[in-house]
Amino acid sequence: MAPAPPATAPAAPGVQLDGLIRRRGERLVLREITLELPAGGTLALLGPNGAGKSTLLRVLAGLLRPSRGRCRVLGHELPRERHAVRGRVGYLAHEPMLYRDLTVRENLVHRARLLRAPIGQVDELLAATGLQRRASFPVAALSRGLTQRTAAAATLLADPELLLLDEPLANLDPVAAEQLGALLDARPFGVARTRVIAGHDPDAALAEADLVLGLKDGAVALLAAPAAITDAEIGALYR
Amino acid sequence: MSAASAGWGADVRTLLTLEWRRERRAPQVLPTMLLFSVGAFVLFRFGLQDGSIDGTLAAGVLLVTTLLAALLGIGRLWSAEEEEGGLDAFRLTPASAAALVAAKALALWSFLVVLHLVAVPAFAFLLLSSSLDAGELLRFAGIMLLLDLGIAAAGTLVGAIAAAARSRELLVPLLAVPLLIPVIAVASQAVSPLLEQHGGSVEGRWWLVLALYDGVFLLVGWAVSDGIVED
Amino acid sequence: MPYARRLLPLTLATAVLVVAWIVVAAAVAPTDATEGLRQRLTYLHPAFAILTLVAFVAGAFFGWRHLQSDRPLDDLRAYVAIHLGQIYCVIALLTGAIWGKTAWGTFWDWGEPVLVTFLIIFLLYATYQPMRFAIEDPERQARTASVFAVTAGVFAPICFGVVRLTTNLLHPQPLNDPGSNLPGTAGLAFALSVLAIGALFVTLWHLELVHKSTRIRLRKLQRRVEGEDAVPHLARASSPVTL
Numbered sequence: 283m284a285p286a287p288p289a290t291a292p293a294a295p296g297v298q299l300d301g302l303i304r305r306r307g308e309r310l311v312l313r314e315i316t317l318e319l320p321a322g323g324t325l326a327l328l329g330p331n332g333a334g335k336s337t338l339l340r341v342l343a344g345l346l347r348p349s350r351g352r353c354r355v356l357g358h359e360l361p362r363e364r365h366a367v368r369g370r371v372g373y374l375a376h377e378p379m380l381y382r383d384l385t386v387r388e389n390l391v392h393r394a395r396l397l398r399a400p401i402g403q404v405d406e407l408l409a410a411t412g413l414q415r416r417a418s419f420p421v422a423a424l425s426r427g428l429t430q431r432t433a434a435a436a437t438l439l440a441d442p443e444l445l446l447l448d449e450p451l452a453n454l455d456p457v458a459a460e461q462l463g464a465l466l467d468a469r470p471f472g473v474a475r476t477r478v479i480a481g482h483d484p485d486a487a488l489a490e491a492d493l494v495l496g497l498k499d500g501a502v503a504l505l506a507a508p509a510a511i512t513d514a515e516i517g518a519l520y521r
Numbered sequence: 522m523s524a525a526s527a528g529w530g531a532d533v534r535t536l537l538t539l540e541w542r543r544e545r546r547a548p549q550v551l552p553t554m555l556l557f558s559v560g561a562f563v564l565f566r567f568g569l570q571d572g573s574i575d576g577t578l579a580a581g582v583l584l585v586t587t588l589l590a591a592l593l594g595i596g597r598l599w600s601a602e603e604e605e606g607g608l609d610a611f612r613l614t615p616a617s618a619a620a621l622v623a624a625k626a627l628a629l630w631s632f633l634v635v636l637h638l639v640a641v642p643a644f645a646f647l648l649l650s651s652s653l654d655a656g657e658l659l660r661f662a663g664i665m666l667l668l669d670l671g672i673a674a675a676g677t678l679v680g681a682i683a684a685a686a687r688s689r690e691l692l693v694p695l696l697a698v699p700l701l702i703p704v705i706a707v708a709s710q711a712v713s714p715l716l717e718q719h720g721g722s723v724e725g726r727w728w729l730v731l732a733l734y735d736g737v738f739l740l741v742g743w744a745v746s747d748g749i750v751e752d
Numbered sequence: 753m754p755y756a757r758r759l760l761p762l763t764l765a766t767a768v769l770v771v772a773w774i775v776v777a778a779a780v781a782p783t784d785a786t787e788g789l790r791q792r793l794t795y796l797h798p799a800f801a802i803l804t805l806v807a808f809v810a811g812a813f814f815g816w817r818h819l820q821s822d823r824p825l826d827d828l829r830a831y832v833a834i835h836l837g838q839i840y841c842v843i844a845l846l847t848g849a850i851w852g853k854t855a856w857g858t859f860w861d862w863g864e865p866v867l868v869t870f871l872i873i874f875l876l877y878a879t880y881q882p883m884r885f886a887i888e889d890p891e892r893q894a895r896t897a898s899v900f901a902v903t904a905g906v907f908a909p910i911c912f913g914v915v916r917l918t919t920n921l922l923h924p925q926p927l928n929d930p931g932s933n934l935p936g937t938a939g940l941a942f943a944l945s946v947l948a949i950g951a952l953f954v955t956l957w958h959l960e961l962v963h964k965s966t967r968i969r970l971r972k973l974q975r976r977v978e979g980e981d982a983v984p985h986l987a988r989a990s991s992p993v994t995l
Contacts, residue, residue: 307993307994347822381539685887692883696876748896748902749899
């Protein structure tokens with residue numbers, strides 16, 4: 283399902299990168315990434331393991347600082363104005379970022395409080411992710427798929443304007459994947475949200491993205507609209 | 522301004538509730554500190570052969586045991602944030618870093634107070650040969666509260682520093698012991714007259730020094746909280 | 753960016769001060785009638801002790817600046833200040849023990865607050881490099897090290913006050929009355945010792961700063977010339993690796 287075009291076009295692009303460089307010590311993890319993603323658009327991140335996809339997501343989430351270059355998220359310069367985007371960005375990481383000894387509901391309520399989201403939203407999201415029956419299970423007792431759904435529910439608290447998804451449908455059975463995919467796709471209230479999705483499934487990425495970024499060794503290997511991308515280019519990315 | 526400070530207080534409450542809820546669900550810190558303390562008292566009973574102590578020796582045994590037990594709590598204080606991604610999740614929210622540090626310090630303080638509620642009677646039963654009257658008990662409790670706050674304030678910083686490291690269990694005692702020597706020294710000076718056979722009083726300056734130590738480390742924790750919580 | 757060209761004037765000034773200090777302390781100042789040769793340790797030991805504290809407080813200052821600015825250079829400044837402070841601390845402890853042996857007949861006295869404080873502070877700062885080395889992510893290492901630098905830098909003066917309160921006073925108080933019962937030349941020698949050892953500290957600090965940052969910049973240039981992957985990455989280090 284393609285995201286609906288924004289009803290009222292906001293002035294600021296969702297994500298704007300200009301020569302973004304990220305180093306980890308002496309190692310270059312992201313090399314001069316430049317792109318612009320309009321608000322409400324979907325960016326698919328492709329690339330082999332270790333290409334820098336997760337690092338890029340963490341930079342966009344404001345969890346890592348750019349070493350050089352410009353990085354604007356939701357119209358705010360990172361890292362200087364990172365406090366302005368806190369609570370407006372949902373980041374679904376590889377690790378679930380949940381307290382294992384607490385129940386599903388306790389985790390979500392705790393996160394909702396810190397995000398200043400209405401507590402009623404917890405029940406809505408529990409229903410939407412089909413977790414109602416497991417709400418009082420400790421996270422440690424959940425299967426990987428259910429843990430992923432809980433993490434997704436936590437990501438969607440407070441209606442983030444920008445969703446950063448790191449392989450969101452990994453570990454899920456087809457039915458759950460479809461259900462969660464729909465949830466992470468449409469925005470229930472009005473404007474479609476901006477999304478950046480990292481994944482290993484080129485077909486799915488091409489189907490739902492407005493823009494595809496292929497990373498290889500931290501550098502841009504491919505940046506185009508999905509219609510303009512050939513199978514050969516995708517193949518070259520992973521070779 | 523009032524809305525922001527109300528948010529701050531609410532955040533601290535939320536985070537402190539989380540600490541206690543996690544401790545209730547999977548008791549780790551409190552039972553460990555408690556069993557260690559009682560074990561250490563029994564050990565001292567045999568190590569000191571006779572084992573009936575009072576005055577400075579009693580103060581030393583109690584406070585050093587407290588310090589060593591606190592090391593266990595300090596080591597676990599930030600581990601969930603590291604291992605379960607709690608810190609990343611926190612950083613995505615608008616809550617302030619100072620609220621997290623304050624909640625951690627309050628959590629450690631409350632753990633230590635609960636520890637003392639059980640460990641001090643055990644200490645009196647197993648080792649102490651003198652007895653305290655009501656007034657002395659009150660002053661003793663006051664000193665212990667201030668001592669625990671100092672350990673909690675400094676321990677929160679140590680725990681946060683060590684949590685970033687791979688070998689955090691090794692770093693905690695290395696960092697915490699020198700930082701806590703002064704507060705243990707002062708508390709020992711303060712409580713040893715109370716533990717004498719004939720009783721005594723606490724010199725006024727020890728109250729002041731303990732409060733100063735607590736205040737300074739709380740201030741440092743507040744000032745560097747951004748440095749702890751940001752990457 | 754720290755540059756080497758400031759090193760020459762710094763070194764010359766330090767050399768002049770050090771020579772003046774040695775001449776005055778060894779030859780000009782008279783040998784004390786009662787204390788004898790031992791009294792000349794006054795021109796060595798207290799200055800190192802004072803500069804140790806200055807170094808650690810400077811480490812806290814630069815650590816604080818690093819937490820504010822996030823510039824790796826500030827972390828490097830704090831690192832070098834603390835690193836030199838550790839060396840000065842060892843010297844202060846050793847000369848203090850020698851002083852104690854000659855004055856009180858014992859190398860170590862637990863009743864002596866300044867000595868005990870220095871031991872506590874030394875024990876604390878001795879964990880600085882192991883702590884840095886244990887943190888793999890360089891940015892995280894830098895920030896955590898700054899948290900440590902600020903905490904320990906605030907702790908050091910407090911520790912002094914507290915230990916002094918809890919122990920009886922034995923140690924002469926060089927800061928309160930430097931050479932009060934000594935002739936004028938002795939006061940001069942004491943002042944010169946602090947100046948000379950302080951200048952030595954600044955020069956060494958600048959030298960190591962230049963040395964470390966030059967090495968980092970050299971590797972950077974090498975990568976730019978030979979390509980990003982031509983230069984192998986440094987393994988884990990306890991000092992800053994980027995600027």
